[in-house]
Each structure stands twice: as C-alpha cells, then as structure tokens.
Amino acid sequence: xxxxxxxxxxxxxxxxxxxxxxxxxxxxxxxxxxxxxxxxxxxxxxxxxxxxxxxxxxxxxxxxxxxxxxxxxxxxxxxxxxxxxxxxxxx
Amino acid sequence: xxxxxxxxxxxxxxxxxxxxxxxxxxxxxxxxxxxxxxxxxxxxxxxxxxxxxxxxxxxxxxxxxxxxxxxxxxxxxxxxxxxxxxxxxxxxxxxxxxxxxxxxxxxxxxxxxxxxxxxxxxxxxxxxxxxxxxxxxxxxxxxxxxxxxxxxxxxxxxxxxxxxxxxxxxxxxxxxxxxxxxxxxxxxxxxxxxxxxxxxxxxxxxxxxxxxxxxxxxxxxxxxxxxxxxxxxxxxxxxxxxxxxxxxxxxxxxxxxxxxxxxxxxxxxxxxxxxxxxxxxxxxxxxxxxxxxxxxxxxxxxxxxxxxxxxxxxxxxxxxxxxxxxxxxxxxxxxxxxxxxxxxxxxxxxxxxxxxxxxxxxxxxxxxxxxxxxxxxxxxxxxxxxxxxxxxxxxxxxxxxxxxxxxxxxxxxxxxxxxxxxxxxxxxxxxxxxxxxxxxxxxxxxxxxxxxxxxxxxxxxxxxxxxxxxxxx
Numbered sequence: 001x002x003x004x005x006x007x008x009x010x011x012x013x014x015x016x017x018x019x020x021x022x023x024x025x026x027x028x029x030x031x032x033x034x035x036x037x038x039x040x041x042x043x044x045x046x047x048x049x050x051x052x053x054x055x056x057x058x059x060x061x062x063x064x065x066x067x068x069x070x071x072x073x074x075x076x077x078x079x080x081x082x083x084x085x086x087x088x089x090x091x
Numbered sequence: 092x093x094x095x096x097x098x099x100x101x102x103x104x105x106x107x108x109x110x111x112x113x114x115x116x117x118x119x120x121x122x123x124x125x126x127x128x129x130x131x132x133x134x135x136x137x138x139x140x141x142x143x144x145x146x147x148x149x150x151x152x153x154x155x156x157x158x159x160x161x162x163x164x165x166x167x168x169x170x171x172x173x174x175x176x177x178x179x180x181x182x183x184x185x186x187x188x189x190x191x192x193x194x195x196x197x198x199x200x201x202x203x204x205x206x207x208x209x210x211x212x213x214x215x216x217x218x219x220x221x222x223x224x225x226x227x228x229x230x231x232x233x234x235x236x237x238x239x240x241x242x243x244x245x246x247x248x249x250x251x252x253x254x255x256x257x258x259x260x261x262x263x264x265x266x267x268x269x270x271x272x273x274x275x276x277x278x279x280x281x282x283x284x285x286x287x288x289x290x291x292x293x294x295x296x297x298x299x300x301x302x303x304x305x306x307x308x309x310x311x312x313x314x315x316x317x318x319x320x321x322x323x324x325x326x327x328x329x330x331x332x333x334x335x336x337x338x339x340x341x342x343x344x345x346x347x348x349x350x351x352x353x354x355x356x357x358x359x360x361x362x363x364x365x366x367x368x369x370x371x372x373x374x375x376x377x378x379x380x381x382x383x384x385x386x387x388x389x390x391x392x393x394x395x396x397x398x399x400x401x402x403x404x405x406x407x408x409x410x411x412x413x414x415x416x417x418x419x420x421x422x423x424x425x426x427x428x429x430x431x432x433x434x435x436x437x438x439x440x441x442x443x444x445x446x447x448x449x450x451x452x453x454x455x456x457x458x459x460x461x462x463x464x465x466x467x468x469x470x471x472x473x474x475x476x477x478x479x480x481x482x483x484x485x486x487x488x489x490x491x492x493x494x495x496x497x498x499x500x501x502x503x504x505x506x507x508x509x510x511x512x513x514x515x516x517x518x519x520x521x522x523x524x525x526x527x528x529x530x531x532x533x534x535x536x537x538x539x540x541x542x543x544x545x546x547x548x549x550x551x552x553x554x555x556x557x558x559x560x561x562x563x564x
Binding site for chain 1: 440441442469470471472531532533535536538539562
C-alpha cells in the first residue's frame with residue numbers, strides 16, 4: 001500500500017499526535033510522558049492497529065501525552081486513512 | 092546613634108559564625124515566587140562555603156539554581172517537605188549523594204523543637220522588618236513590595252535556630268508591630284531588593300479549577316462532608332491544595348447557609364474562599380500557618396480573628412495543644428491512593444519526585460474525618476492503585492476517598508459508610524476502583540528504580556516511613 005505523509009491527533013493532555021511517513025517495515029518512534037510504564041503497550045497498540053489496516057511499511061512518529069488505548073487506535077486509524085487515501089470507515 | 096542590626100548579607104553571614112558542614116534554614120511562604128533561597132545560597136557559594144545542609148520548609152520549581160550549588164559541593168544535604176521541577180528531577184536521578192530527608196510540616200516543627208533537626212543559621216524572608224529585627228509577613232508601609240501574610244513555617248526556625256538573619260525588602264521604623272518574629276530572636280537584618288514575588292504565591296499546587304471533573308469531585312466531597320455526621324454547628328475544617336479540595340468549600344457554603352450551620356474555625360493554608368466565609372460570618376476564626384493567596388495575606392494583616400500559628404502550633408504530633416488535634420474535617424488531594432487507603436503526595440507515578448508532603452499526614456491522622464479527593468485517572472496515570480509508589484500518609488488515618496467513579500470508605504469507619512449510603516451516595520469498594528482504573532489503562536510496567544536511596548520519608552513522629560530510590564532512564 002502506498003503511503004504519503006499524514007498526521008492525526010494533538011499534543012493535548014490525554015491525546016497522542018501520530019505522524020506517518022513512508023518506511024521500510026513498521027518502525028515506531030515513541031515519545032511519551034508515561035513511557036516508563038506504558039511505552040511497550042503504546043507501541044504494541046500502534047503496530048497492531050496499522051497491521052490490522054494492512055499497512056506493513058511505514059515510519060510512525062508518535063508523541064503521546066497519556067492517551068488511552070482507544071484514543072491511540074482512533075488517532076492511528078485516522079492518520080492511516082489520510083496516509084493511504086483509503087477510507088476504512090467508508091470503503 | 093541608636094543600635095541597629097542592619098548589615099549586608101555578607102556581614103550577616105560572617106557574624107553568624109557559619110562554618111562548612113553546618114545547617115542553614117529557609118521558609119517557603121513565597122512558594123513559587125521565593126527569592127531568598129537562591130540569593131543566600133549564591134552568596135554562600137561566592138564566600139566559599141562547602142558541605143552545607145539546606146533545611147527548607149519546602150522547595151519548588153524556582154530553586155533549580157541549587158542544582159549547580161549541589162554539583163559544586165556547596166550543598167551536600169537537603170531536608171524539606173517537598174521538591175518540584177528540575178531540582179526534583181535531578182535529585183530523583185541521583186544528583187545528591189546523601190538522601191533528601193522529607194518531613195511533614197508538623198513533623199518539621201516537632202523535629203526543630205526537639206532538637207532532632209538543629210538549625211545553625213536561619214535565613215528568613217520577611218515582608219516588613221524594623222532595624223532591631225521585629226519581622227512580619229504583612230505590609231507596614233506604602234513601600235511594601237512582597238506580602239506573604241502568615242510566617243507560620245518560619246516561626247520554629249526563628250525560635251530554635253542558633254542564629255537568625257531576617258531578610259526584608261521593606262525596612263520600617265521601630266517598632267514593627269504586631270510582629271510575627273521577635274527582635275529578641277533575631278541577630279541580623281539584611282535589606283534586599285526583593286524577598287519574593289507575591290503574585291506567584293498561588294502557584295505550584297494551588298489553583299482555582301474550572302475543570303468540570305474537579306467541580307464534580309468538589310461537589311461529591313461537599314456531599315460527603317454534609318452527610319458525614321460531622322457537619323454540625325461549631326465544626327472545624329481544613330482544605331488542602333488541589334483544585335477539587337479548594338472548590339469543595341464553595342459547595343459547603345451553600346449548605347451552611349441553608350441549614351444555618353457555622354464553623355468554629357478553619358485551619359491550615361488559608362485561601363480567599365475561607366476568608367470570604369469568615370467575612371460572611373460563617374467561619375468564626377481563621378487559624379493560618381500559611382496564607383495561600385493575596386486575599387488571605389491581606390486578611391491576616393487587618394483581622395484579629397485571622398490568627399497566625401507556627402508549624403508546631405499547627406500540626407506537631409508531640410504537642411497535644413497543636414491545632415490539628417481540634418480539627419474535625421480535612422479535605423486533601425493525592426497523587427495516588429492504594430487499596431489500603433495509603434496515600435502518596437510526593438513521588439509521581441513515573442518515580443520522579445514532584446510534590447510535597449505538606450500537612451497531609453498531620454491532618455489526616457489527627458482530624459476526626461479525613462477525605463481524599465482525586466480522579467480515578469490523570470491521563471493514563473492511575474490515582475487509585477494496588478500499592479502506592481511511596482508511602483506518605485498511612486491508611487489508618489484516611490477515612491474516605493472521593494473519585495468520579497464512586498466513594499470508598501475505610502472499612503475501619505463503617506458508621507460513615509452507612510451515613511453516606513443512607514444519603515444516597517455511591518459507596519464502592521476501593522479494590523473495585525483500583526480494578527476499574529486497571530481495566531481502562533492496562534497493566535503498567537515496573538518503574539525502572541535503581542539501587543540508590545535518594546530520599547527518606549520521615550513520619551510525623553520522627554520514624555522512617557519509606558525510602559525513595561533513584562530512577563534510571
């Protein structure tokens with residue numbers, strides 16, 4: 001699947017900013033205010049969400065401000081839709 | 092010419108007989124606006140002192156310059172109620188070789204009074220002072236610049252330190268009365284440009300919240316108080332810092348007016364909310380160890396029924412006459428509460444020190460009813476947990492925990508649970524709150540603590556309660 005640069009989310013407390021760019025394999029760079037306790041979980045949610053959307057090659061930069069998993073999934077999905085042009089909610 | 096104690100800071104330090112390895116002390120009444128600690132420690136560094144023990148009533152973000160003085164060996168030991176900002180972060184990562192000793196406000200007062208915490212030289216900022224050393228936190232001239240109100244946390248230092256230096260930015264003619272600190276306890280007076288920025292007193296932990304969740308929590312806390320069995324004419328109350336606990340006062344006021352109930356006194360850090368209730372005749376006396384905002388500082392300057400108390404008179408466990416023993420209700424905040432009702436207000440869930448003990452354990456233990464108000468989660472950080480990161484207030488002193496997901500009552504207080512249930516409040520098991528938090532955020536990984544002890548938490552009776560370890564990135 002072809003990928004363009006795309007962004008979703010904000011830097012508000014409780015949210016996460018997801019930036020997607022073309023990449024080789026799935027690469028996630030995470031900055032998080034709760035990295036010590038939840039970094040592993042957050043990365044797992046990001047990669048699982050992308051894989052579920054059929055995206056196996058992308059570079060993701062995630063800046064997390066304590067978002068819950070449901071928020072992370074929503075932001076990653078929105079960024080993926082913008083990056084691929086494939087609207088998973090419609091198509 | 093009349094006798095004067097006014098000297099330069101350098102002369103005051105020389106005169107004090109301060110030597111390497113001694114203990115210097117400070118108060119934190121200017122909170123985020125304090126200028127005394129940085130000014131004095133910079134001078135001590137310039138004069139070549141080493142290996143000093145800094146014993147402050149508390150430290151905050153503004154004290155980041157201490158990092159350099161620690162690196163240079165000027166300060167090698169710290170005692171305080173709290174640490175915030177970059178200094179706290181560095182210390183959490185192991186900046187100081189010796190662990191920081193954390194005490195509650197009452198615990199510090201007791202330790203100073205008993206001699207366990209011996210102060211060689213106290214450097215105390217004052218809003219006004221005469222040339223003989225009668226000092227006050229109140230304005231006494233049109234030149235007054237930095238107003239802090241109560242000097243309660245400085246009073247044990249003034250009384251028990253071997254040598255006392257007052258720093259002031261408003262030298263007024265003798266006699267500066269009414270005084271907080273007596274000239275008889277003071278050796279030197281130093282005039283400086285500014286002792287503190289009053290506008291920054293209500294910074295740090297104190298904020299007036301517009302957050303809808305805080306308002307919900309405040310309303311719930313007010314309902315707990317009103318139905319607790321302790322809400323009757325002549326009751327006494329204290330509120331801690333934190334948006335929800337401060338806002339709860341507003342909602343209690345409505346019920347006081349409706350039911351014709353008046354409080355005998357409000358204690359502790361006094362805020363504008365408390366002053367308002369006092370001026371309306373709803374609270375008889377204000378017993379003020381620390382004025383939390385400008386309104387409180389102005390009130391204590393003019394109102395005889397608004398009285399200053401020292402940290403010892405406020406919350407000492409060793410003195411049965413201290414005010415907390417007469418306290419009915421206290422509302423407090425928390426970083427974490429665990430399933431045994433233990434509370435942490437000092438160390439963040441990331442393992443980094445980011446708070447202050449304050450009067451939390453003092454008031455929780457001695458009050459008739461202690462209520463902790465905290466949200467279930469702050470972002471992804473849980474506030475109700477299986478076990479607190481650091482133990483500050485033991486659960487036996489904590490009676491009720493108010494969250495937006497329900498109210499938990501300590502099983503040692505079944506009569507309170509019954510009253511709240513009868514009033515239609517949602518009383519839940521604290522284990523269910525902890526489980527609810529986990530179900531939303533998942534299972535957190537263990538914090539990367541190292542082997543070094545960077546902090547020791549003393550309980551208010553002078554025993555070691557817990558240790559804080561360094562955090563490894």
